[in-house]
Amino acid sequence: MVQIRVTESPGKRPPVRTRVHRAWLVVGVAALAIVAAGAFTTMAGLLVGPLHREFGWSRSTIGSGASVNMVLYGLTAPFAAALMDRFGMRRVVGGALAAVATGALFTTVMTEPWQFALAWGVLVGTGCGSMAMAFAATVTDRWFVRRRGLVTGALTAAGVFGQFAFLPLLSWIVDRYEWRAGAVTLVVAALVALPLVLLLLRDSPTDVGLRPYGAAEHAARASRERSAAVPGKAGPRTVHVLAGSARTGPFWLLAGTFAICGASTNGVMWTHFTPAAHDHGMPATLASSLLATIGVFNVAGTVASGWLTDRLDPRRLLAAYYALRGLTLLALPLLLSAHIGAPLVAFVVLFGLLDVATVPPTLALCRELYGKDSSIVFGWVAAAHQLGAGLAAFAGGATRDVFGSYNPLWVGVGAQCAAGALLALMIVRPRAAA
Incomplete structure (x- = not known):
């Protein structure tokens, strides 16, 4: 906590104290790591064409490596x-940044598909997964009591910023x-972000003698008690939390909707939009610029969704997001061409606002339903997201490969989004939460 005190002479105004909570610095450092991880998630779409031409691998073979990731x-x-x-x-995120750097470097010397699956699939996939939405949930739960929806939206937007900021480059x-x-x-x-994370990221407010942002004293004591009661083994605890949450119906509904979310975003848009647009005669660089523009609106949509989640029923927000996303994907085959027209620009804007907006309400529901285990439960729900994406x-x-066109893919995933709206x-x- 930074404190600035100004003391005046007797008879004048009382001392003024300005405080900037350390939680916001932690959010900034966490956002930096998430930006670096986000830069890796869109590279797979740029590798499809070059790897196909250089090594003669089929698109389904390259897609298999991306699926492992x-x-x-x-x-x-x-x-x-x-x-x-x-x-x-700090230790986990530092190790994750080292893993993604190693995987990307190994990719440059590969010659076989299994090496691509190992480097990009295993090393980059596990490293980025360690800095994904569950990391954002952990930062939010430890450092904030108020503004959780807004902070979740901001950290999610950081990953999207990493995607669109690096994609054109x-x-x-x-x-x-x-x-x-x-x-x-x-x-x-990744190597630029690594030393900053090791120097500035802190694990919890108790490490620096603070309470979480917006917490009353009793909430601060509860936070210290949770920090002191860290389980001995992470693996068994993770499986135990899964076993317990899997016995509840909401877990499967959340996992199902988030699997559809992953399929309709990372799975199709960030992996196949560029080659699909190229099939219609659009240059790959121009298609990538459209994805980057989607990323710009991702930031606005996710932050706005976090703000709305603090105020509205998250289930209805999710239903609206999935329904609208499905309509945009059903229309996409009619919009793709060699040139950018007004309808395609409208698609980019609307899809961008909806793309990652599902994260804050999904995390809010996990927090309401599963309490202190919500970060791990959300991690499992996020695993369903990536399974759907893969x-x-x-x-x-x-x-x-089979149809010579991506059109059946857009229609099928758009129909899945309609099902996601009903599940939400x-x-x-x-x-009490309702």
Whole structure:
């Protein structure tokens, strides 16, 4: 906590005290790590064409490597949340940044598909998964009592910012120099973030003698008690939390909706939009710029969604998001062409506002339903998100190989979003929260 005190002579105004809570510095450092991780998530779409041309691998083979990345990205999240309880956020996130840098560097010397699955799938996937939404949930739960929805939206937006900020640069580098130069750029980004995380990230307010932002004294005591009662083993605790939450209906509804979320965003848009637009004659750099523009509106949509989650029923927000997203995806095959028209710009704006807006209400429901275990439960729900993304990434490549077009993919995923809207309305909230 930074304190500035001004003392005046007797008879004048009382002392003025200005405080900036340390929680906001932690959010800034966490956002930096999430930005670095987000830069890796869009690179797979830029690798499809170059790897196909250089090595002769089929699109479904490349999609399989991307699927390994997405599935491990999701499966890592709940274990990473438990490891942060045991070893601290700083150590886990520092190790994750080292892992993604190593994986991206190894990718530049690979020659076989299994090496791509190992480097990009395993190392990059597990590293990015450790800095994903469960990390944002852990930071929010430990450091904040008030403004949780807003902070969740901001940290989620940081990952999207990493995607759209790096995507045009990476696309330009791949086009001008080749794909290996793009991978090395990601290595540099991870290594720049690593020392800042090790120096500035703190695991909890108790480490610096503070209470969480917006907490009363009794809430601060409860936070200290939770910090002191860290379980001995992260793995068994993670599995135990899964076993307990899996016995409840809301867990499966949340996991189902988030699997549809992953399929309709990371799985199809961030992996297959660029090659799909290229099939219609659009240059890959221009298509990547459209994805970057989607990322710009992601930030606005996610922050706004966090603000709305603090005020409205998160179930109805989710239903509205999924329904609108499904309509946009159903319309996409009619909008793609070699040039950018007004209808395609409207799609970019609307899809961008909806793309990651589902995260704050989903996390809010996990927090309401599962309390102190909410970060780990959300990690498992996020694993379903990445499982859906991985299946959709593979299905997209297979669809293109079989039908020669991505159009059936957009229609199928759009229909899934309609189902996601119905599932969201079936979730029963705790009576007190409702």
